[in-house]
Amino acid sequence: MLYVLFALWGIAIILLRFDYKNRSIRWLSGLLFCGGCGAIAILIGEHLLPFMKEHSYSFVLQSILYRIQVTCSGFSYYGIPYCYILFSLYYHPKFINKRWFKFVPYVLSLPIVLMLLFTPVYPVTDVELYPVLASWSVVYVILGSILILTKREELPNLKRNHILTSLSIVPTVLFVLVMNYVLPSFEIYRMWKYNTWIVIYGSLVFMLAIFNYGFLGMQLLIERKKLDITLQAITSGTAILNHAIKNDAGKMRLFGHKIKSYAQSTEQKELEEDIEVILKATSHIQQMIQKVQHQTHDIILKKGNHNLKEMVEESIKHAQPYLKHIRVIHSVDESINMICDKTHVMESIYNVVMNAIEAMPEDGELELIGYETNQHHILEIIDTGYGINSNHLKKVMDPFFTTKTKDTMNFGLGLAYVYNVMNRHGGSLDIKSKRDEGTTVILKFPKVKVKNESY
Numbered sequence: 201m202l203y204v205l206f207a208l209w210g211i212a213i214i215l216l217r218f219d220y221k222n223r224s225i226r227w228l229s230g231l232l233f234c235g236g237c238g239a240i241a242i243l244i245g246e247h248l249l250p251f252m253k254e255h256s257y258s259f260v261l262q263s264i265l266y267r268i269q270v271t272c273s274g275f276s277y278y279g280i281p282y283c284y285i286l287f288s289l290y291y292h293p294k295f296i297n298k299r300w301f302k303f304v305p306y307v308l309s310l311p312i313v314l315m316l317l318f319t320p321v322y323p324v325t326d327v328e329l330y331p332v333l334a335s336w337s338v339v340y341v342i343l344g345s346i347l348i349l350t351k352r353e354e355l356p357n358l359k360r361n362h363i364l365t366s367l368s369i370v371p372t373v374l375f376v377l378v379m380n381y382v383l384p385s386f387e388i389y390r391m392w393k394y395n396t397w398i399v400i401y402g403s404l405v406f407m408l409a410i411f412n413y414g415f416l417g418m419q420l421l422i423e424r425k426k427l428d429i430t431l432q433a434i435t436s437g438t439a440i441l442n443h444a445i446k447n448d449a450g451k452m453r454l455f456g457h458k459i460k461s462y463a464q465s466t467e468q469k470e471l472e473e474d475i476e477v478i479l480k481a482t483s484h485i486q487q488m489i490q491k492v493q494h495q496t497h498d499i500i501l502k503k504g505n506h507n508l509k510e511m512v513e514e515s516i517k518h519a520q521p522y523l524k525h526i527r528v529i530h531s532v533d534e535s536i537n538m539i540c541d542k543t544h545v546m547e548s549i550y551n552v553v554m555n556a557i558e559a560m561p562e563d564g565e566l567e568l569i570g571y572e573t574n575q576h577h578i579l580e581i582i583d584t585g586y587g588i589n590s591n592h593l594k595k596v597m598d599p600f601f602t603t604k605t606k607d608t609m610n611f612g613l614g615l616a617y618v619y620n621v622m623n624r625h626g627g628s629l630d631i632k633s634k635r636d637e638g639t640t641v642i643l644k645f646p647k648v649k650v651k652n653e654s655y
Contacts, residue, residue, distance in 0.1 A: 201246075204396055205239040207403045208232040224290035228369070231283035235376070235399075238276030242392065244269040277380070278312045281337035281344075284373050288344035291365075292351040297574045311336040330384040341377045345370050364405060372402035449482045456482065501541040501624055508536040508570050508577060515549040516568070522557045523566070532570030538577050539648040540625055548618040552581045552641045555615070559585025559639065576627070577645040588633040618643075 212232035215225045244265055252262050285308060295301050319329055348366055353359040375398040379391040456479045463472035509532040516528060538545075556566050564584040571578055615629070622629045626646045633639035 201239045201242050201396070204399045205236045205243070207399055208236040208239070211403060211406055212236070224287055227283050227287035227290060231280060231287055231373075234275045234279030234283055237272040237279070238380070238392070238395075241269045241273040241276060244272070274316075277333060277337075278315070280373070280376065280380075281340040282308060282312060285340040285344040287369075288347040292347040293575070294347075308340070330381065334381040334385045337381045338377065341373055345374060364408070368402050368405035372398050449485050452482045453479060501544065503539050503541055505537055506540055506542045506545070507534070508532055508538055508579065509534045511542060511546050512549060512568050512570060512579070515546045515553060518546075518550055519553045519557065522554070525563045526557060526560055527563075527565045528568075529565065530568040530570075532568060532579070533572065536570055536572055536577050538645055540645060541621075544621045544624075548621045548643065549579070549581070551615070551618050552643075555641075556581060556583035556585060556639065559583055559587070572647070575647055577647060579643045579645075581641045581643070582638065584638045587635045587637050587639055588631070589635055 209232065212229040215229050215232075219225050249262060249265055249269070252265065286305060289301075289304065290296060295304075315329075315332065319332065348370055351362060353362045376395055379395055383389075383391045456475050460472055460475045460479070463469075463475060509530075512530055512532050516523070516530065553566065553568075560566070560583055566584075567580075567582040569580045569582070615631075619629045622643060622645075628642075628644045630642040630644070631639065632642075
């Protein structure tokens with residue numbers, strides 16, 4: 201049972217450490233805490249109390265330990281199904297934006313309150329309590345499992361993440377339900393001793409998921425935190441570099457023009473041509489450093505109420521010279537108004553559109569779809585281009601990663617910039633793509649109450 205305790209509480213700490221603001225993670229951590237309390241109750245009842253009785257420890261100390269055992273057992277029996285159903289509701293957030301949902305945790309706690317008021321806290325003391333306990337616990341766990349398993353994810357990385365999360369949590373809780381609630385209702389006791397094996401299974405799946413594929417979005421969170429740190433470092437570095445290069449390039453241009461004037465006045469044609477090469481090189485350097493700084497500088501948002509369809513149409517208009525060979529379809533709900541920074545959002549859309557155009561050098565179709573869900577305004581930008589290799593898909597948002605070797609002014613910062621803009625808006629950037637099947641870029645903006653004034 202020591203392994204069960206350390207495994208469950210250890211995983212709970214890891215989950216909270218990475219994303220304590222996530223409500224589904226908080227409820228899952230509560231579930232794991234309650235499971236760990238069950239392990240403590242067993243350790244006290246099976247080992248500590250018998251040892252203390254055998255060695256005649258004081259009655260007061262034994263009473264204190266017994267009270268701890270009863271409390272931990274209560275947390276375990278009542279907390280596991282309660283935390284599980286609430287975890288599943290937040291994990292599959294179909295109802296959480298409904299006004300009545302805020303009362304759900306209180307309503308779901310009623311069976312616990314009634315049992316605490318009218319029955320002993322510790323079910324082991326009365327075998328008739330197990331059927332009562334199981335009557336609502338089974339319902340909670342079954343409904344929670346259905347909610348988790350029926351959640352659907354579109355993106356491949358999120359789909360894999362969801363599968364591993366489900367494999368880790370659902371079988372573990374169902375097994376505990378049978379061993380701790382159902383079988384004791386049929387007077388088959390002490391089956392909790394087999395819970396160690398299912399906890400080992402669940403923790404192994406968790407470790408595999410978190411370090412390789414993701415668990416409750418944590419792998420994605422880790423990757424994006426790394427990207428945030430990288431962008432911050434690049435922002436600081438390019439600001440310093442830009443200042444230094446700009447000053448030196450300015451000196452080179454100043455003295456270059458002086459030398460060019462001297463070459464012209466003395467009719468030194470060859471020297472004039474050489475200086476012109478130097479001036480063009482300094483101009484090119486300045487353009488490159490300005491482009492890098494533009495796409496990595498610390499973004500300050502100036503938000504206002506803007507229409508998504510108008511922003512999409514304006515972004516397409518800017519890209520129109522490059523769209524002659526491409527069929528453009530856009531179906532954006534004209535009623536979608538967002539609180540956002542219009543300049544940065546349009547620049548982000550333009551970046552994604554230009555990437556799509558470059559992926560369709562001969563011909564193709566570009567589709568932009570804008571719609572709403574309960575929580576987000578969503579814009580999907582879909583192209584029929586050559587797609588992205590699976591080994592490149594995880595790297596496309598990394599700063600300076602690019603496969604466009606022919607474009608000397610492309611630094612692989614476009615999607616990193618878009619990610620930064622979405623991150624500042626509290627939204628997300630997701631990409632799904634297959635080689636030779638095209639690419640879909642999904643921009644998700646959180647819904648914010650629309651105000652008339654800008655801020």
